[in-house]
Amino acid sequence: MQDKYLKHLLLLLLFSCAVILNSFSKTQKSLSDSTKTQKNEKPGIFVIKNVNIIPMTLENKIIKNATVVIKDNKILSINKPVTGNAEIIDGKGKWLIPGLIDMHVHNMADVNLGATFPTKGANAFTNTQDFMLLYVANGVTTVFELSARPEHFGERNEIIKGNVIGPRVALAFLIDGGEGSGNIANTPADGRQSVRIAKAQGYEFIKVYSHLNIETFKAIVDEAGRQRMKVVGHIPNAFKGRIEEAFVPNYDMVAHAEEYAKQTDTFSDHDAKRFAQLAKKNGTWLSPTLTAIVRIGEQARSLDGIRNLSSLKYVPPLLQSKWLTANNYNKGTTPEFVAHIDKIADFNIRLVKAFKEARVPMVAGTDSGTSGVVWGFALHDEIELLVKAGLTPGEALISATRLPATWLGIDNKIGTVETGKYADLVLLDANPLTDISNTRKISGVFVNGRWLDKSGINAMLSDLAKRNAASKNKFDWSKRGEL
Ligand SMILES: [Zn+2]
Numbered sequence: 001m002q003d004k005y006l007k008h009l010l011l012l013l014l015f016s017c018a019v020i021l022n023s024f025s026k027t028q029k030s031l032s033d034s035t036k037t038q039k040n041e042k043p044g045i046f047v048i049k050n051v052n053i054i055p056m057t058l059e060n061k062i063i064k065n066a067t068v069v070i071k072d073n074k075i076l077s078i079n080k081p082v083t084g085n086a087e088i089i090d091g092k093g094k095w096l097i098p099g100l101i102d103m104h105v106h107n108m109a110d111v112n113l114g115a116t117f118p119t120k121g122a123n124a125f126t127n128t129q130d131f132m133l134l135y136v137a138n139g140v141t142t143v144f145e146l147s148a149r150p151e152h153f154g155e156r157n158e159i160i161k162g163n164v165i166g167p168r169v170a171l172a173f174l175i176d177g178g179e180g181s182g183n184i185a186n187t188p189a190d191g192r193q194s195v196r197i198a199k200a201q202g203y204e205f206i207k208v209y210s211h212l213n214i215e216t217f218k219a220i221v222d223e224a225g226r227q228r229m230k231v232v233g234h235i236p237n238a239f240k241g242r243i244e245e246a247f248v249p250n251y252d253m254v255a256h257a258e259e260y261a262k263q264t265d266t267f268s269d270h271d272a273k274r275f276a277q278l279a280k281k282n283g284t285w286l287s288p289t290l291t292a293i294v295r296i297g298e299q300a301r302s303l304d305g306i307r308n309l310s311s312l313k314y315v316p317p318l319l320q321s322k323w324l325t326a327n328n329y330n331k332g333t334t335p336e337f338v339a340h341i342d343k344i345a346d347f348n349i350r351l352v353k354a355f356k357e358a359r360v361p362m363v364a365g366t367d368s369g370t371s372g373v374v375w376g377f378a379l380h381d382e383i384e385l386l387v388k389a390g391l392t393p394g395e396a397l398i399s400a401t402r403l404p405a406t407w408l409g410i411d412n413k414i415g416t417v418e419t420g421k422y423a424d425l426v427l428l429d430a431n432p433l434t435d436i437s438n439t440r441k442i443s444g445v446f447v448n449g450r451w452l453d454k455s456g457i458n459a460m461l462s463d464l465a466k467r468n469a470a471s472k473n474k475f476d477w478s479k480r481g482e483l
Pocket of ligand 1: 146
C-alpha cells in the first residue's frame with residue numbers, strides 16, 4: 001500500500017502544475033487599469049481606530065481599543081497621535097492579527113500542456129489576479145511556493161509592481177532523483193550543481209523530494225548550507241528503516257506529517273515520539289499539512305466532498321474539470337487505500353501532539369493545488385485542524401504568522417503586529433483566540449499598501465464565481481493538450 005500511496009503523491013506533484021485559460025482578459029484589463037491609477041498616487045495614510053490587537057509577539061499581550069497608523073505600507077505607530085489626512089477604518093469590536101502565511105502551496109502559472117513545436121510556449125494561461133484573489137480574500141498575505149518555476153518569478157513581480165493584488169511569495173526549487181522529469185540529480189556532484197544553479201537563478205530555498213538517493217540528498221543539503229539556502233521537503237524513500245540518517249545539519253523542515261507516517265509500520269505513539277526527538281535534536285521544523293490528507297481521504301471515498309466544496313466555484317474551471325473527471329485519488333481507490341489514508345490521517349494528529357510535546361516548531365501549510373485543497377480557503381481549514389490536533393488557538397495562529405516569518409528569515413519584516421513592520425494585516429469581526437473558526441470572519445485585509453474591505457472582497461469573489469460558471473463548459477481537462 002505504501003508504494004501505491006507514493007505513486008499517488010507523485011501523481012499529485014505531476015498534476016499540480018495547475019492551469020487556467022486566460023479567457024477573462026476584459027476583467028483583467030479593467031482591474032489593471034484601476035491599479036495603474038492607484039500606483040501613481042502617493043501611498044496614503046490609513047488609521048484603524050478602536051481595534052483590539054492580537055500582536056502575535058512572544059509576549060502576545062492583547063492591546064485593546066488601539067489606534068494603528070499605517071503609512072507607506074508599514075505600521076507607523078500604535079496608540080500615538082495621528083497627523084495629516086488619513087483614511088479611517090473603524091475597528092470597534094474587531095480584532096487585528098498579522099496577515100496569514102501558508103507555508104506549502106503550489107501556485108497556478110502559465111504552463112505548456114503538451115504543445116510540441118519549437119516556437120510554441122505555454123498553451124494554458126493563468127489569470128494571475130483571479131488566482132491571487134483567493135489568497136488575499138482569505139487574509140493570506142505570504143505564501144511559500146514549494147515547486148517554483150520561472151513563471152512564478154513573473155507573477156511575483158506583477159504583485160510587487162502593484163499590477164496584481166496578491167501575497168508575498170517565497171520560492172523553493174525542487175530537486176528529485178530517479179528517472180523522472182524536472183530537476184533530477186542522481187549523484188552528489190549533480191546535486192551540488194543543481195543547488196548552485198538554483199541559487200544563481202534567484203531561488204531562495206531548496207526543496208528535496210522522495211526519489212533522491214541518500215548520498216545525493218546529503219550533498220544537496222550540505223551544498224544548500226554552503227550557499228546559505230534553507231532546505232525543506234520530503235524524507236526520501238531511501239531512508240526507510242534508517243530515518244535517523246536523514247537528519248543532517250541544514251535539513252530545516254519536513255514538508256508533511258506523512259513523511260514521518262511513511263517511515264513507520266506500526267503507527268505507534270512510540271514512533272511518533274521517536275520522530276519528534278530526531279527533529280528536535282536536528283532543529284528540523286514540521287509543516288504537517290493535515291488538511292491535504294483529510295481531503296484525499298474524502299476523495300478516495302467519493303467526489304461529493306469536492307462537489308460540495310463551497311470554495312469550488314472560485315477554482316479555475318480547467319482545474320474544476322480535472323478534480324472531478326481525472327481525480328487520481330478517486331479513480332484508483334480501493335477499501336485498502338481508504339483505510340491506509342485514514343491510518344495516516346490519525347497518525348498525523350498523534351505526530352502533531354508528539355511534536356508539540358517535544359517543542360518542535362510547527363508551521364501551517366496546506367499543499368494547496370492538491371485536488372480539493374483550495375488556495376487561501378484551505379489555510380483556515382489547516383489552522384482549525386491544528387487546534388483539533390491539540391494546539392491552542394493561540395499556538396495555531398502563531399504557526400500561521402510569526403513562526404513561518406521566522407523560518408523564512410523575514411521576522412524582522414512581517415509576522416507580528418508591531419511598529420516598523422510591514423502592514424500585512426487581517427481585521428476580524430470576532431476574537432480567534434476564543435474560537436479559531438473566527439479567522440474566517442474577515443472584515444478587511446491590508447496587503448501591499450491596499451485596504452480591501454469585506455464588501456470589496458465579496459464583490460470580487462462573486463464576480464469571479466460568475467465568470468467561472470459562465471465559462472465552465474469551455475474547459476475540459478481531457479482536452480488540455482489541444483488547447
Ligand atoms: Zn506540495
